[in-house]
Amino acid sequence: MSEMTLQYAPTEESVATSYLDEGHTVLSWLLTTDHKRIAILYALSITAFFFIGGVAIGLVRLELISPTGWFMTSDEYNRAFTIHGIIMVWFFLVPSIPATMGNFVLPMMIGAPDVAFPRLNLLSWYLYLIGASFTVYVLLSGGVDTGWTFYPPFSSTYSHSSVVPAAIGVFVVGFSSIATGVNFMATVHLLRAPGMTWFRLPLFAWSMYVVSMVMVLATPVLAMSLLLICAERLFGLPIFDASVGGDPVLFQHLFWFYSHPAVYIMILPAMGVVSEVFACFARRRVFGYAFMVYALLTIGVVGFMVWGHHMFVAGQSPLANLIFSFLSFIVAVPSAIKVFNWTATLYRGQIGFEAPMLYALGFLGLFTIGGLTGLFLASVPIDIAATDSYFVVAHFHTIMVGGTVSAFMAGIHYWWPKVTGRRYHEFAAQLAAIAMFLGFNLTFIPQFIMGWLGMPRRYHFYPDVFQIWHVLSSGGAAMLAVAYLMPLGYLGWSLFNGDRAGDNPWGATGLEWQTPSPPPKRNFLRPPQVTSAPYQYHDIGRAREEVEQAPVEGRGDAR
Amino acid sequence: MNGSSGDHETLWRGPLLAWSALLALAAISLGSAYLPLGAGNVAVNLVIAVVMAAVLAIFLMDLRNGTTLVRIVASTGLFWMIFMFVLTFSDYLSRG
Amino acid sequence: MTDLSGALQEPWPDLRLQREAVGLGMWFFLASEVLFFAALFCSYAIYRSFNAEAFRIAAAHTKIVYGSINMVLLLTSSLTMTVALRAATIQLRRLTLLSLGATAALGVAFLVTKGLEYYADINENLVPGPGFPLKPAATAIFWGLYWIMTGVHALHLTAGIGVVIAVMTLFWRGTIPVQGSTMEGVAIYWHFVDTVWIFLYPLIYLAGRS
Secondary structure, three states, rough: HHHHHOOOOOOOHHHHEEHHHEEEEEEEEHHOOOOOHHHHHHHHHHHHHHHHHHHHHHHHHOOOOOOOOOOOOOOHHHHHHHHHHHHHHHHHHHHHHHHHHHHHHHHHOOOOOOOOOHHHHHHHHHHHHHOOOOHEEEEEOOOOOOOOOOOOOOOHHOOOOOHHHHHHHHHHHHHHHHHHHHHHHHHHHOOOOOOOOOOHOOOOHHHHHHHHHHHHHHHHHHHHHHHHHHHHHHHHHOOOOOHHOOOOOHHHHHOOOOOOOHHHHHHHHHHHHHHHHHHHOOOOOOOOOHHHHHHHHHHHHHHHHHHHHOOOOOOHHHHHHHHHHHHHHHHHHHHHHHHHHHHHHHHHOOOOHHHHHHHHHHHHHHHHHHHHHHHHHOOOHHHHHOEHHHHHHHHHHHHHHHHHHHHHHHHHHHHHHHOOOOOOOOOHHHHHHHHHHHHHHHHHHHHHHHHHHEEOOOOOOOOOHHHHHHHHHHHHHHHHHHHHHHHHHHHHHHHHOOOOOOOOOOOOOHHHHHHOOEEEOOOOOOOOOOOOOOOOOHHHHHHHHHHOOOOOOOOOOOO | OOHHHHHHHHHHHHHHHHHHHHHHHHHHHHHHOOOOOOOOOHHHHHHHEEEEEHHHHHHHHHHOOHHHHHHHHHHHHHHHHHHHHHHHHHHHHOOO | OOOOOOHOOOOOOHHHHHHHHHHHHHHHHHHHHHHHHHHHHHHHHHHHHHHHHHHHHHHOOOOHHHHHHHHHHHHHHHHHHHHHHHHHHHOOOOHHHHHHHHHHHHHHHHHHHHHHHHHHHOOOOOOOOOOOOOOOOOOOHHHHHHHHHHHHHHHHHHHHHHHHHHHHHHHHHOOOOOOHHHHHHHHHHHHHHHHHHHHHHHHHHHOOOO
16 A cells, blocks of 8 residues: 555545635735746636637638638738747747646645745746737737748848747747746755655656756757847847858757757656556556656757757758757657557556546657657658658647647646646546547648648648648648637536545545645645655555545546 | 854955966966967967866855755756757868 | 844745755756857857958957956956855855945946947947948958847846845845845856856957967
């Protein structure tokens, strides 16, 4: 019997005032330093931006139904996909899991009362808001047309759109990531509960630690590259100006020094979430825990050395292409280890198909497809043919949307009872999860196909042969939109009408479940002590019927 | 703890020594810059700068008494800077 | 010994751990800052390796007197900052306030010198763009980097001065009792800004002298 799991459950729920009841005024939220409330503030903000970015891409997909365009000028089209990219990357995906679930769950997972620097945590949210207001200004002022990558010389010299406000928005929001990263690393180092050794940390905590390292070390380089673009655009300081001997490709080096690791900023937290979910819903210890940790660390470090694979056709030297190609293949190894270990975790598990598990299984499939197509693109000769085609678009969306957004939804559903104290409607959630998986594939499999056939990205006029694929893709996008809107409905409904969740509705291990739902301000009623490794589901799996208050429908392993 | 003169002495001595060393190194660097060493100038200047940064980090930022963790963190930025330089130069130095 | 509990922040149980956390957090942030400047240094290194002669010509027009004065000012400010931190650690209120004041003053003196230097540079039209006097063309890249590097450094220093003055005010008013935990982060940050200048100095001012 695992002390870690059962020692605190069930706790006396009536004693604790939940963090939600620690003040009901707007100010009590805007000036809060409670990591759980900051997580909620972040969740609301990034959700708003997710839907703004979603509207932008909805317009793009609508426009692409016709091969000759039908309601947008080329300029408007450029602005629509640019704002989609900027918002989704920096205002949704990068902060998505760390700033919401990381903020909420990480301190609880390691048994801490809060993050290391609570006021810095609040500051990071305000930095996000400041960056976000610049981006809203960009939207209102007519948008920006450089693509999310801000390549010079177009961005520094020729574009007539709001490049500088857009760059400032991204610059500022970058510092919100850095603040979060610094905070999380210090938290994991110094605030672990007694007995919570490094190799007893849940994998989500590990993923937060590694992603913080990546944020802290990569984001400043993006900030500087954007600063250089602004300096050139505003003051004519010619850093990337080829007419005086500057090199626009240097910008690409700096930009991708951040933006490739940024992919890992998006996917590492997703890996952390699904590790929790797989273990819980397969009632199994995560297979190869130590290797999962090493794989996270390896991805975090090697991920910094592969950025040049974005520049195979940019004028980079053949030798550099070779080096970056080789390193990119290397980074596939730890990713594959993770996929195999998740699969092995599921093997002979008592699998329950609740919504978090469905989303996580969707992640597993899509991440594998995204990763394997990434190998195509890491190979120089294939990439030369596929560069800037829809194959690339489909590849990175499979990782970033199929992977990260699936895991984001998995985490939202998994921790929803803890965050709100309520149960969501399981069947509605399962429907949404399935709709999202199908919608995603319907959107992006056609893009893989037409990309392979030669459809370039960022064009809204295209040969008629591609129309069937574009129409299918737009249909899939509509389905995805429904799948994204559904949770707003049933999760919102559950806030007021959902059943009370109880402390540990999933029968999960992990300290965050050994405290009331919603948790009290300082997270725990008694300071937690940890005496065992994480994921002791073998013990709990048998003891579960005693622990849970009522059987839950859809529980696959309930015999 | 009181502010006795013994406290004051140990308080000032180390930093003053480090400060004098830094000023001396800066002066040497400045002087060497006027010698016609060709490419050697920048090498000398940079080596001196690295030594100065080390003196400052070890004695004034007190890495001397820092935990292993702090020392690792302090060197991390430098390692990542090396990644950046080596891989970026791998492109520039091998362009045709 | 005075009561130091006023300096303790959530979620720390004691000042020793809090100080460790502040130091560690600041070092994490500095790792980030190193990469921020690394992007500049990397650009500088690449352009200089391809335009050695242009960089030599361009760098000869920097104002070495101002640069060297600023080197001395900053190194001295690091000395006073170290003394301030050590004094605060053993709760010498007067010495802490005096050295913090000296540190801020030296920082301001740096900025004033920098301002004079900028004024001289602008008078010589050393801003890339129309009327930029130097040849060959790549000299404009050096001067572009000059403005950005020194400008970004000056902004960092300005932020540092602001925080030093803020800490000084808190200590002066007694809002927070004088002790090391509050100052640990400020001190490390200040030394870092000094370190950046240690590298900017040879790259900008000493490059075109021989």
